[in-house]
Amino acid sequence: MKKVYINSVASITPQKTFDNSEFLDEVIIHDNQVVSAVEPVYKDYIPPAAARRMAKGIKMGVVASKIALQEAGLENVDAIITGTGMGCLRDSEKFLSGIIDNNEQFLTPTSFIQSTHNTVGGQIALELQCKGYNFTYVHGSNSFESTLLDAKLQLELNEAENILIGGVDELADHTTKLHELIHHIKKEDITTNTLLGSKTKGSIFGEGANFFVLSNKEQESSYAEVVSVKMYNTLPLNDVVQTTLSFLKENNLTTKDLDAVVLGNNGDVEFDRFYNELTSDIFSNTQQVCYKHLIGEFNTASPFGVWIASKILKTQTLPDILKLNNKGTSSFKHILLYNQYRGENHSFTLLKTC
Amino acid sequence: MEALKQELKENIIEQLNLEDMTVADIADDDMLFGDGLALDSIDALELIVMLDKNYGIKLTDPKEGRTIFESINTMAAYIQEHRSK
Amino acid sequence: MSKGVAITGMGIISAIGNNVAENFQSLVEGKKGISRISKIDTIHKDDIMVGEIAYTNSELEQLLGISSVNNYSRTGLIGALAAKEAVSNAGIKDMNAYKTGLISATSVGGMDMTEKYYYNYLENDTNHRYIESHHAGDSTQKIAEQLGIDKSLVTTISTACSSAANAIMLGARLIKSGQLDRVIVGGSDCMSKFTINGFKTLMILSDTYNTPFDENRKGLNLGEAAAFLVLESDAIIKAENKTVLGYVKGYGNANDAFHQTASSDHGDGATLAMEKALEVANLTVKDIDYINAHGTATGNNDLSEGRAIIRVFGNTPPEFSSTKAYTGHTLAAAGAIEAVYSVLALQNNVIYPNLNFKTQMKEFNITPQLKLKEKKLKTVMSNSFGFGGNCSTVIFSKEQ
Numbered sequence: 001m002k003k004v005y006i007n008s009v010a011s012i013t014p015q016k017t018f019d020n021s022e023f024l025d026e027v028i029i030h031d032n033q034v035v036s037a038v039e040p041v042y043k044d045y046i047p048p049a050a051a052r053r054m055a056k057g058i059k060m061g062v063v064a065s066k067i068a069l070q071e072a073g074l075e076n077v078d079a080i081i082t083g084t085g086m087g088c089l090r091d092s093e094k095f096l097s098g099i100i101d102n103n104e105q106f107l108t109p110t111s112f113i114q115s116t117h118n119t120v121g122g123q124i125a126l127e128l129q130c131k132g133y134n135f136t137y138v139h140g141s142n143s144f145e146s147t148l149l150d151a152k153l154q155l156e157l158n159e160a161e162n163i164l165i166g167g168v169d170e171l172a173d174h175t176t177k178l179h180e181l182i183h184h185i186k187k188e189d190i191t192t193n194t195l196l197g198s199k200t201k202g203s204i205f206g207e208g209a210n211f212f213v214l215s216n217k218e219q220e221s222s223y224a225e226v227v228s229v230k231m232y233n234t235l236p237l238n239d240v241v242q243t244t245l246s247f248l249k250e251n252n253l254t255t256k257d258l259d260a261v262v263l264g265n266n267g268d269v270e271f272d273r274f275y276n277e278l279t280s281d282i283f284s285n286t287q288q289v290c291y292k293h294l295i296g297e298f299n300t301a302s303p304f305g306v307w308i309a310s311k312i313l314k315t316q317t318l319p320d321i322l323k324l325n326n327k328g329t330s331s332f333k334h335i336l337l338y339n340q341y342r343g344e345n346h347s348f349t350l351l352k353t354c
Numbered sequence: 355m356e357a358l359k360q361e362l363k364e365n366i367i368e369q370l371n372l373e374d375m376t377v378a379d380i381a382d383d384d385m386l387f388g389d390g391l392a393l394d395s396i397d398a399l400e401l402i403v404m405l406d407k408n409y410g411i412k413l414t415d416p417k418e419g420r421t422i423f424e425s426i427n428t429m430a431a432y433i434q435e436h437r438s439k
Numbered sequence: 440m441s442k443g444v445a446i447t448g449m450g451i452i453s454a455i456g457n458n459v460a461e462n463f464q465s466l467v468e469g470k471k472g473i474s475r476i477s478k479i480d481t482i483h484k485d486d487i488m489v490g491e492i493a494y495t496n497s498e499l500e501q502l503l504g505i506s507s508v509n510n511y512s513r514t515g516l517i518g519a520l521a522a523k524e525a526v527s528n529a530g531i532k533d534m535n536a537y538k539t540g541l542i543s544a545t546s547v548g549g550m551d552m553t554e555k556y557y558y559n560y561l562e563n564d565t566n567h568r569y570i571e572s573h574h575a576g577d578s579t580q581k582i583a584e585q586l587g588i589d590k591s592l593v594t595t596i597s598t599a600c601s602s603a604a605n606a607i608m609l610g611a612r613l614i615k616s617g618q619l620d621r622v623i624v625g626g627s628d629c630m631s632k633f634t635i636n637g638f639k640t641l642m643i644l645s646d647t648y649n650t651p652f653d654e655n656r657k658g659l660n661l662g663e664a665a666a667f668l669v670l671e672s673d674a675i676i677k678a679e680n681k682t683v684l685g686y687v688k689g690y691g692n693a694n695d696a697f698h699q700t701a702s703s704d705h706g707d708g709a710t711l712a713m714e715k716a717l718e719v720a721n722l723t724v725k726d727i728d729y730i731n732a733h734g735t736a737t738g739n740n741d742l743s744e745g746r747a748i749i750r751v752f753g754n755t756p757p758e759f760s761s762t763k764a765y766t767g768h769t770l771a772a773a774g775a776i777e778a779v780y781s782v783l784a785l786q787n788n789v790i791y792p793n794l795n796f797k798t799q800m801k802e803f804n805i806t807p808q809l810k811l812k813e814k815k816l817k818t819v820m821s822n823s824f825g826f827g828g829n830c831s832t833v834i835f836s837k838e839q
Contacts, residue, residue: 049392052371052697080694082451085574087597099636104482106407108369109399112637113699113826117546117575117597122827125694131711134694134829135605138548138575139595146594150609153616178560178570233541233583233593243590289486299574344580392806395701416642 001156002216004322005354006223007229010067010166011307012037012060013208013295020071023320027294031191034176035206035296046127053110054123055088059169060209061120062127064108065164066086069128071221072213078160079133081150082121082168084141085299088114120168133160141264141341143167143327144210144303145349148229166211169302178206184342186267195267195293197326206296212310218354223300223310224335227251227350235346240277244338246350259332260287260312263324264339266297269343278349279324279337288324289335302339306349309335313353359428369404370397382426390425398423410438443677443839444611444687448529448669450521451779453766454490454662458524463783467811471765473648473660476583479794481635488643490662490767492517503585510568513547515578518627519585521631521665522811525623526543526586529669530681537620537675540592541583543609543667544602544626545703546771548575553629572738578627586647592619595770601692602626603666604774604833608690610670622676625667625775630782634661634770638783641700643737649768650809651734651761654798659735662767666784675705685782688836689722691715701739706747708824709733713751716832722818724752727834729790729814731777731821732807733770734761745803745821758808760793774823774831781819781835788816 011017014035015028028038037060042051045063056061061082069077086092091114098107113119118136125134133154137146144167160351179185186202195204214226228251235243248254261283263275279288291308292301312318312332333353340346363377366386370393384390387398398419405411405422411433413419422432445538451458454472455465465472472490481487498514500507503523506752522541526534549572556566572579579595592613596605603626612625624708625782628634638644645658676683693715695708702709717723730752739760764779769776784790793807818836825831 021730040526048374052373053396085576087575095637096557096633099554100557104632104636104639105639106403107636107638108403109396109637109700112633112640113396115633115637116599116826118599118827118829119699121598122694122699122829124827125696126699129696131694131696131708133692134598134607134827135596135692136827137594138597139593140574140576142594143576149592149618153612154616157616160755163527170574174557178777181560181564182567184568229592231592232590233580234589239590293606345576394698396699399642402642403640414642 001150002158004155004226005215005218005221006212006226006310007215007311008068008071008213009223009307010064011304012040012064013304014038014206015294016068023310023315023317024321026027027321029192031189033185033190034206036171037208040196053229055091055114057088057168058120058123061152061166061168062124064166064209064211065124068211068213071327074213076128076130076163077162077213079154079163080121080124080130080349081135081147081163082136083147083300084117084167085138085140085143086167087117088119089170089175091115093172093174099254105275117281121190130297140299140345141302141339142231142345142347145231145301145347152226152229158216161217162215164211164213166209167296167303168209169207169300171205171207179205192293196265196290198267199269201268201270203268206298206301209296210306210307222354224313224351225354227298227352229349232346236345237273237277240274241281241291244278251350253334255282258286258334258336259329260289260335261294262289262309262335262337264292264302264305265290266292274340274343287327287329289322290324291322305337305339309337313351328329355430355434358433359426362429364427365404369400380426384425386423386425409433411436443673444614444784445683446669446681446685446687447671447681448525449779450524451666451776451781452492452517452521453664453769453776454492455765457493459779466780467766467789469792469794471794473767479630479632481632483635483639486646487635488647488660489630490660492663500567506765510572511581512572512578513551513629514545514547514549514627515581517629518543518578518582518664522582522623522625522667525667525669534587539588540613540619540622541579541588542577542594542596542606542622542624543582544596544606544771545575545578545628546597546599546602547628547631547634548578548631549573549828552791554562554632562608581629586623598829599772599827600773601775601823601825601829601831602771604823604831605692607668607687607774607778607833608692608831611687611690614670614672620672622668622670623667626772627665628663628770628772630661630663638710645736648795649736649764651736651763651793652745652800653796654800656738656741656800658737658738660767662769664766664769664772664776666772666779668778685785686836686839688835689716689720689834691719692831695830697828699828702743702824704743706743708828709747709824710742710750712830714746720834727820728816728817729757729759729784729819730759731781731819732759732761733822734763735822736763740824742802743802745805749803749805756805758790758812760791761809762791764794777821778833781821784819784837785816786838789813
């Protein structure tokens, strides 16, 4: 079985993360419950004729894929695997409100086409003229982890050499309103600096695209090795510690071997308990890293965690804004990521320096 | 007729998101599909809805659009003849 | 590494039957399930025909034994029913006896409820519980819960109309690589106003019975359906001495990279998908005894797919037919529906007729199978193609 490497990264989020030469050099302190992506100049990457029908999610996905390919030094890849929780949500809303508001009349196809979940993956294939394997996973907070698992399987068995994977989701007004109604978005104002310590229900919502080239050939640009990824549709609170330990054991590691844990805390008092199980117990002496206070929660926020972990492993630095505790760790070899959303779709991902 | 052509150009630019174009960029006899504006089959469907919504003209077969949407001239002529609003 | 990927159970619900036996009976009797729409109030009701599942939501809830105050979308309800039939057909007593996963597919997800309550949600909180059942992964989570699959690998694929074929493909790969011993794979899509209007804007809905591979085809009929298959490793088959219905022998996915919705004129993606599947199966075109075509009856698909079949098989392909005339196009579920039909074909040595065909297409000389035909079948190929250029082929075989 071949080893699998992250050979390049690309990130568009509510922080300025699309420039790969930086690592959160400047942090935007958001003071809103809904945080939008800091967008690159799309025209620099996509010809206007191609961009004219693209939804924001498609633009973010296509640009992130181009940045990732460029950094990996590739013209094309063998496969494209995309994760998205909600797809191009704005177009879904536009088409649906059109149906209701105009009593099913005068509807146009563009927003319907964009609402199809695999539209981002399809558009990336069109842009790259990539006729290879093209899958889209749509499983809540495990959408991206599914792409990671799929790519890893193919690369280990040498069925492909380079695979583009990524997660993308966009904010849309009506859906945001609905999530405010059911308190999945916090009622009260909150800032980047206070989110993780909040004691209230819900989180802040964000959007973005995080793409990576995975390969079974290590190269100069490589960030990390993907050692293992595992998903659970459900996991009871009192099983989290044991499951984490077994995951480490399967990879011949103990908690002492970990130099950092990257956690999906989103400031929701109801569900951050899953992370607290670990931080207050087996990881109390480990450097704890969080990131959702910077970019908000969304179904494909977790690949930003992979971006963070990759950057830490490659640069051997850890920006203060990401630290949940301070253990003064200065050398990073193994990083574990754990994420879940509202107690469902849990994932464990293990990365290692190349 | 000239006003209708102007209106069509404005609507096409808006409806089809031709952000980098202005009305002056589209000549009355420019090919809308193929070599000219390079519109495609999805744009044709958008134009069919435009005919329905703005001029009360219903096309049931997308193939009918091919000759109607050849240029601004052909579109304007067809609308002039068939419009119900 | 497991060599074989055995199919040990199947479940289905569609416009032509509420279970596997009813579906098979309709197939051999040439009984189609296409009618005017009855369960959704749409202004297009006189312009379209659809394949609806007979049960109402409350009947489905009763069959599943869930309270009427729930937050299942219809996609979740029909999916759970079909998946339960598959699990029971496979004779699974203890779900946790082996490493088991669930891979489902959907394109509609919970849109049926979202379109019902979209503005109502803002006015009162009576139906707020459905807000979280909108996203595509939710129906899969519900199906997992109904099957008692917990702490497991569960995911959802959405690649438009090839989705369920891709779920089967992923499931087979997870077993071959040893990640799982057993995986339940399939797809579910219910009817919704959203999809009806979406396909309407593309002007590819027929106002009458769909006629796959016919020169005068007018477009597709939408259908709703769910189907699941239980895939198990060689080790389980051996340990439990299980009856095997068939095997997933090969699979391939490729992208047409041509257009957002339309297939390329010569079916590049479809050709690649069929070739890849043959390669994985280690078979040649001569080994394929029947092709269950995608055959949606749109002008574009049938021409592109027909040409791709000729590119792969030459001018004398094996018998082929589309079963869309029976069920309508069931979108993300289609690949699983037709997987069940392919396995039934293998088990019973029959080829289903391509209903409603009258006139030969003028672009090529291949003609679908028009009458029910008995033929010794060893290997069946099934095609599923979707928007975004997504092309998938799965090959099923009687023997390993």
